Amino acid sequence: xxxKNINIGVIGCGRVGSSFIKNFIYKRNIIKEKTxxxxxxxKVFDKDKEKLSKFEKLxxxxxxxxxxxxxxxxxxxxxxxxxxxxxxxxKAIENKKSVVxxxxxxISKYGEEIFKKAREKKVYIGFEASVAGAIPIIKSxxxxxIGNKITKIVGILNGTTNYILSEMYYxxxxxxxxxxxxxxxxxxxxxxxxxxxxxxxxxxxxILSYISFGHLxxxxxxxxxxxxxxxxxxxxxxxxxxxxxxxxxxxRKEDNHIEIRVHPTLLPKSHIxxxxxxxxxxxxxxxxxxxxxxxxxxxxxxxxxxxxxxSDVVEISRKIISKNxxxxxxxxKRVLNLKPFEEIETKYYFRFTAIDKPGVLAKIxxxxxxxxxxxxxxxxxxxxxxxxxxxxxxxxxxxxxxVIKAINLINKLDVIKxxxxxxxxxxxxx
Amino acid sequence: xxxKNINIGVIGCGRVGSSFIKNFIYKRNIIKEKTxxxxxxxKVFDKDKEKLSKFEKLxxxxxxxxxxxxxxxxxxxxxxxxxxxxxxxxKAIENKKSVVxxxxxxISKYGEEIFKKAREKKVYIGFEASVAGAIPIIKSxxxxxIGNKITKIVGILNGTTNYILSEMYYxxxxxxxxxxxxxxxxxxxxxxxxxxxxxxxxxxxxILSYISFGHLxxxxxxxxxxxxxxxxxxxxxxxxxxxxxxxxxxxRKEDNHIEIRVHPTLLPKSHIxxxxxxxxxxxxxxxxxxxxxxxxxxxxxxxxxxxxxxSDVVEISRKIISKNxxxxxxxxKRVLNLKPFEEIETKYYFRFTAIDKPGVLAKIxxxxxxxxxxxxxxxxxxxxxxxxxxxxxxxxxxxxxxVIKAINLINKLDVIKxxxxxxxxxxxxx
Numbered sequence: 001x002x003x004k005n006i007n008i009g010v011i012g013c014g015r016v017g018s019s020f021i022k023n024f025i026y027k028r029n030i031i032k033e034k035t036x037x038x039x040x041x042x043k044v045f046d047k048d049k050e051k052l053s054k055f056e057k058l059x060x061x062x063x064x065x066x067x068x069x070x071x072x073x074x075x076x077x078x079x080x081x082x083x084x085x086x087x088x089x090x091k092a093i094e095n096k097k098s099v100v101x102x103x104x105x106x107i108s109k110y111g112e113e114i115f116k117k118a119r120e121k122k123v124y125i126g127f128e129a130s131v132a133g134a135i136p137i138i139k140s141x142x143x144x145x146i147g148n149k150i151t152k153i154v155g156i157l158n159g160t161t162n163y164i165l166s167e168m169y170y171x172x173x174x175x176x177x178x179x180x181x182x183x184x185x186x187x188x189x190x191x192x193x194x195x196x197x198x199x200x201x202x203x204x205x206x207i208l209s210y211i212s213f214g215h216l217x218x219x220x221x222x223x224x225x226x227x228x229x230x231x232x233x234x235x236x237x238x239x240x241x242x243x244x245x246x247x248x249x250x251x252r253k254e255d256n257h258i259e260i261r262v263h264p265t266l267l268p269k270s271h272i273x274x275x276x277x278x279x280x281x282x283x284x285x286x287x288x289x290x291x292x293x294x295x296x297x298x299x300x301x302x303x304x305x306x307x308x309x310x311s312d313v314v315e316i317s318r319k320i321i322s323k324n325x326x327x328x329x330x331x332x333k334r335v336l337n338l339k340p341f342e343e344i345e346t347k348y349y350f351r352f353t354a355i356d357k358p359g360v361l362a363k364i365x366x367x368x369x370x371x372x373x374x375x376x377x378x379x380x381x382x383x384x385x386x387x388x389x390x391x392x393x394x395x396x397x398x399x400x401x402x403v404i405k406a407i408n409l410i411n412k413l414d415v416i417k418x419x420x421x422x423x424x425x426x427x428x429x430x
Numbered sequence: 431x432x433x434k435n436i437n438i439g440v441i442g443c444g445r446v447g448s449s450f451i452k453n454f455i456y457k458r459n460i461i462k463e464k465t466x467x468x469x470x471x472x473k474v475f476d477k478d479k480e481k482l483s484k485f486e487k488l489x490x491x492x493x494x495x496x497x498x499x500x501x502x503x504x505x506x507x508x509x510x511x512x513x514x515x516x517x518x519x520x521k522a523i524e525n526k527k528s529v530v531x532x533x534x535x536x537i538s539k540y541g542e543e544i545f546k547k548a549r550e551k552k553v554y555i556g557f558e559a560s561v562a563g564a565i566p567i568i569k570s571x572x573x574x575x576i577g578n579k580i581t582k583i584v585g586i587l588n589g590t591t592n593y594i595l596s597e598m599y600y601x602x603x604x605x606x607x608x609x610x611x612x613x614x615x616x617x618x619x620x621x622x623x624x625x626x627x628x629x630x631x632x633x634x635x636x637i638l639s640y641i642s643f644g645h646l647x648x649x650x651x652x653x654x655x656x657x658x659x660x661x662x663x664x665x666x667x668x669x670x671x672x673x674x675x676x677x678x679x680x681x682r683k684e685d686n687h688i689e690i691r692v693h694p695t696l697l698p699k700s701h702i703x704x705x706x707x708x709x710x711x712x713x714x715x716x717x718x719x720x721x722x723x724x725x726x727x728x729x730x731x732x733x734x735x736x737x738x739x740x741s742d743v744v745e746i747s748r749k750i751i752s753k754n755x756x757x758x759x760x761x762x763k764r765v766l767n768l769k770p771f772e773e774i775e776t777k778y779y780f781r782f783t784a785i786d787k788p789g790v791l792a793k794i795x796x797x798x799x800x801x802x803x804x805x806x807x808x809x810x811x812x813x814x815x816x817x818x819x820x821x822x823x824x825x826x827x828x829x830x831x832x833v834i835k836a837i838n839l840i841n842k843l844d845v846i847k848x849x850x851x852x853x854x855x856x857x858x859x860x
Contacts, residue, residue, distance in 0.1 A: 023719060027577050034576060034759045128574070134720035136566070136574030144558070144566030146464060147457050147740030272726070275702050280722075289453060289737035290564035292710075293727035296702070297720060307719035310577030314759075322754040329464045329744075 004036065006317040009043035009066030011088055012079035013051040016102050016129065019302030020078065020309045021055070027310065037317050042072060046079075067091040073320055074313060077101040086110055093117045098320065100312040102129035102305050104203035105194075111207065112216045115331065122325040126312025131204045132157055132281040133304035135297040136311070141211050141285065142329050148287030150212040152252045154426075157204040159279030159300030160188045160195035161227050161247045165264075166277045168235050169244065175230060187279055187300060198226040198247060198262040205249030208283070209260055213253050214334030217260060223341040225263035234351060234421060237379065237392045238266050243349075244274040245423065259339040266349050266425035342401035347376070347425040352391040352410065353418035356380075360415045361391065371406035373398040388417035394425060434466065436747040439473035439496030441518055442508035443481040446532050446559065449732025450508065450739045451485070457740065467747050472502060476509075497521040503750055504743060507531040516540055523547045528750065530742040532559035532735050534633035535624075541637065542646045545761065552755040556742025561634045562587055562711040563734035565727040566741070571641050571715065572759050578717030580642040582682045584856075587634040589709030589730030590618045590625035591657050591677045595694075596707045598665050599674065605660055617709055617730065627656040628677060628692040635679030638713070639690055643683050644764030647690060653771040655693035664781060664851060667809065667822045668696050673779075674704040675853065689769040696779050696855035772831035777806070777855040782821040782840065783848035786810075790845045791821065797843075801836035803828040818847035824855060 010017055021041060032038055043060040046052050052059050060066050067075055067088050075092040077085055077099060085106050089099050093114070101107065107114070107127050118125045128138045132155065141150065156162050160182055167178040179196070182188035194200045202224045210216040227247050238245050243266040252259045267274040272294060276282040281299025286292055298304035319326055354360045361380065368375060379392040395403075407420050440447055451471060462468055475490040476482050482489050490496050497505055497518050505522040507515055507529060515536045519529050523544070531537065537544070537557050548555045558568045562585065571580065586592050590612055597608040609626070612618035624630045632654045640646040657677050668675050673696040682689045697704040702724060706712040711729025716722055728734035749756055784790045791810065798805060809822040825833075837850050 023577060030762070031576065033762045036760070134575075134723060136570045139569070139574055140566045143745060144569055144741045145564075145737065146461065146744050147453060147737050270705075272702065272705050275700075275705070287737070289733040289740075291728040291731075291734060293564060293725075295723075295725055297723035301721070303719040304721060307575065307577050307717070310719075311574045314576050315573060318756050318759075322752045322756045324752040324754065326748050326752045329748075330466070332460070332463045 004038060004321065006037055006039045006073045006320060007042040007071050008039065008074040008076055008313060009045070009060065009069060009072040010041060010076045010078065011045045011063050011066055012077060013044060013046040014078065014080070015302040016305045016309065017046070017078035018051065020076065020306040023303065023306050024310055024313070031314055035314060035318055037321055039313065039317050043069060063088050064091070067097065068095055072097060074098045074100060074316055076309060076313065077103060078309070080105070082106055082109060089114060090117070093121050093123055096121050096123055098124040098126070098316045100126040100309055100316065102127070102309060104130040104200065104207060108203040108206040108216070108219065111210060124316040124319055126316055127207070128312050129305040129308035131207055132283055132295070133159070133297065133299040133301065134307045135281060135283060135295045135299070136308070137208065137283045137295055138211065140295065141208065145285070145287055145290055146329055148289045150253070150285060150287045152286040153205070153208045153212060153283065154273070155205060155208065155249045155283040156246055156273060156276050156281050157249050157283070157299065158195050158201045158247060159281060160192060161201070162276065162281070162299070163187045163279045164196070165227060165230070165245055165247065168230070168232060169239070172232055172236070174232055175228060196226045196228050198224045201247060201249045202262045205251050205260060205262060209251035209258070211331055212251070213258055213336060214332050215258070215336040217338055221338055222260045223263065227264050230264055231421070233390065234349070234423060237351065237390070238349065240379070241377070241392070241394065242269050243267060243425070244269055246273060246276070248273075248426070253336070256336055257339045258336045259344055261341065261344065264423055266423055268427060342399070342404070344400045345397050346400070347397055347427055348395045348403055349423040349425050350393045350395070350407070351421040352393070352416060353388045353420070354391050355415045355417065356389045357415065363413055363415065364391070364410055367406050367409050368395070371402040373402055373406055434468060434751065436467060436469045436503045436750060437472040437501050438469065438504040438506055438743060439475070439490065439499060439502040440471060440506045440508065441475045441493050441496055442510070443474060443476040444508065444510070445732040446735045446739065447476070447508035448481065450506065450736040453733065453736050454740055454743070461744055465744060465748055467751055469743065469747050473499060493518050494521070497527065498525055502527060504528045504530060504746055506739060506743065507533060508739070510535070512536055512539060519544060520547070523551050523553055526551050526553055528554040528556070528746045530556040530739055530746065532557070532739060534560040534630065534637060538633040538636040538646070538649065541640060554746040554749055556746055557637070558742050559735040559738035561637055562713055562725070563589070563727065563729040563731065564737045565711060565713060565725045565729070566738070567638065567713045567725055568641065570725065571638065575715070575717055575720055576759055578719045580683070580715060580717045582716040583635070583638050583642060583713065584703070585635060585638065585679045585713040586676055586703060586706050586711050587679050587713070587729065588625050588631045588677060589711060590622060591631070592706065592711070592729070593617045593709045594626070595657060595660070595675055595677065598660070598662060599669070602662055602666070604662055605658060626658050628654040631677060631679045632692045635681050635690060635692060639681035639688070641761055642681070643688055643766060644762050645688070645766040647768055651768055652690045653693065657694050660694055661851070663820065664779070664853060667781065667820070668779065670809070671807070671822070671824065672699055673697060673855070674699055676703060676706070678856070683766070686766055687769045688766045689774055691771065691774065694853055696853055698857060772829070772834070774830045775827050776830070777827055777857060778825045778833055779853040779855050780823045780825070780837070781851040782823070782846060783818045783850070784821050785845045785847065786819045787845065793843055793845065794821070794840055797836050797839045798825070801832040803832055803836055
């Protein structure tokens with residue numbers, strides 16, 4: 001008996017869910033033409049009954065009606081959040097259903113366990129939409145780059161924060177104003193905390209890091225800094241010095257050590273990542289055979305993520321149709337040590353707020369020098385000798401722990417009027 | 431009986447072939463760990479016996495020993511060129527072997543026929559390495575973007591020419607000098623004609639166009655211009671005006687019309703494609719769900735292409751291990767009309783060489799105006815009133831046929847001393 005029909009159930013009809021359903025129905029025929037498979041959306045559920053009103057005949061009364069349904073082959077989970085999603089996905093796998101999800105929080109926390117269960121039950125997990133919207137980075141890392149030893153992944157992985165930083169740069173407005181604008185346009189959620197805190201980026205870099213290096217680190221083990229403290233003055237000074245500020249997720253492997261961090265970063269304007277504007281995402285990957293590689297595309301929006309959900313659904317359908325179980329390439333488990341954040345070495349941008357009197361620069365420089373931090377360039381504004389003025393410094397490579405120590409000492413100087421702003425700077429990412 | 435071993439035979443041990451073999455042997459264990467499949471290189475052939483010297487036990491005496499070999503599952507064809515490759519691949523398919531190839535000339539000519547034969551024989555064809563080296567553009571278009579209606583593909587698809595243009599820009603040297611340097615570094619072949627004429631780029635854009643739009647056009651139907659006429663003076667003027675010159679392959683669909691062309695193109699320096707330097711490649715793709723998307727990576731070099739060959743070999747091995755035949759997503763056949771080149775509309779860069787006397791600009795402008803070509807900006811050098819001087823013009827969008835007509839008339843003016851240089855300009859590609 002050759003099975004040629006696949007039934008899917010969708011849980012969650014928010015932005016991604018409703019876009020996926022609409023587009024999938026519209027594209028069903030061309031997908032059938034390309035794959036020979038008839039894929040039907042047979043059940044749809046959302047807690048919010050209003051969101052279901054368009055899907056009359058497809059409405060499921062409960063998520064269980066989908067995850068326990070004998071006729072459903074693939075469960076598409078698009079509710080986000082952790083607890084409920086974990087429960088539905090687990091039940092779906094238990095009942096031998098494959099799963100497609102866009103849930104980065106869930107995969108970055110329970111990915112290893114979910115993949116293991118799926119393997120045992122011989123079902124498939126598609127999670128392309130969980131990282132970087134329409135960009136096929138998961139598939140590329142797992143399949144296209146399978147011959148490579150990946151050494152570095154750097155990404156602009158959150159559309160909301162990238163939009164805010166772009167607006168702050170182009171319109172010279174504050175973080176708060178840019179955030180209001182982002183909300184108005186639907187680029188930021190009512191509660192944008194997960195995005196602006198950097199935690200959404202962290203979920204995504206943890207997933208990319210896991211599939212590349214084989215160790216899924218817990219989010220509380222890595223350093224995550226958001227963009228809420230970025231001020232227009234820093235964007236402006238960075239600009240004068242030839243840099244843009246971007247929120248990056250960085251994962252880098254050296255021997256058995258791995259470095260994973262999320263923070264705002266100065267990037268040279270000539271750097272390709274600094275050209276990624278608005279809600280777009282980009283992922284840079286380095287490997288031993290591919291060399292340097294970059295993917296750029298829409299990171300937010302229902303259609304972009306929906307495109308990845310469609311491709312996962314189609315791919316898994318093709319595998320289900322084939323009788324033998326051929327899972328995604330397995331992620332071999334590796335035990336890696338996370339490099340302590342204090343040990344990382346990078347360049348730095350400092351903005352000191354100091355009383356403008358002779359000897360201030362000497363005092364600051366001495367403390368930096370004592371801590372092995374050497375200065376690359378300085379901008380000192382001398383507009384108003386009575387008020388505290390900004391002093392901007394870029395450094396050569398220095399150790400984080402030395403920087404923290406030095407800046408703590410500098411902040412205690414009586415000529416320093418505000419806590420010093422520290423932003424890391426990456427020059428040689430590509 | 432569960433087959434868990436795959437044997438491959440390699441024909442062609444040049445740059446890509448030898449890199450593939452070396453890397454594949456080195457990575458066999460990790461690939462086995464990820465896929466559960468043991469893939470062996472069991473035979474290797476090259477016409478040049480010297481290239482085989484390292485592979486003692488694997489040497490095949492003839493290509494037939496590979497393509498007719500009962501124990502071989504996948505034939506990796508890396509000899510390039512058309513006739514022999516066509517013969518070996520056809521025989522391999524005939525004998526129920528899957529094929530992996532990096533041969534763009536072959537696929538752009540016989541792709542449709544080869545894919546059809548492979549389907550009939552239920553074998554697989556991998557050709558990721560035929561376009562843009564390590565960039566997984568074929569897989570992304572066919573699988574990741576399966577839910578999309580693709581509308582536009584623009585690529586820097588040839589590393590040699592991009593290297594030459596980068597050198598000409600940065601070092602302000604002539605095409606000839608840059609070519610010598612490219613040869614010295616191994617970035618250009620002894621006979622670089624296929625690259626510099628634009629025909630290599632044409633093969634690749636034809637393949638991308640085919641898999642996106644379903645019609646494989648013949649290379650003699652499309653307009654292909656190379657970079658051999660690009661002069662330092664034009665690179666210099668383009669630079670002054672804020673542009674870079676890049677060799678692009680462009681394919682764009684509107685209704686049932688398709689536009690495919692290859693030519694040097696002025697791109698704004700802020701355009702992401704203009705940042706693609708040296709032997710790197712990039713492919714820009716537009717689709718209804720993904721929006722704007724870009725892939726960047728190494729386009730030349732044995733390791734980059736070898737990485738794509740490895741991924742095709744692994745993917746096909748996984749499919750062979752599964753008993754049912756699941757081919758790559760099928761490319762539905764579409765009948766499209768190629769837009770005549772005279773009908774395309776774009777912006778233009780002109781360099782006139784004119785005697786510098788009053789009224790020259792008026793004469794040129796009149797002819798342009800009479801042909802519906804409106805001028806965006808002009809640079810007129812007035813260094814030497816006795817000699818012919820360059821006059822540079824950028825236009826608004828105009829029709830190619832009007833441009834050709836106007837320039838023919840202008841070239842006949844007695845104040846015009848050399849044939850006018852015409853380079854197309856794309857402002858709104860992304």
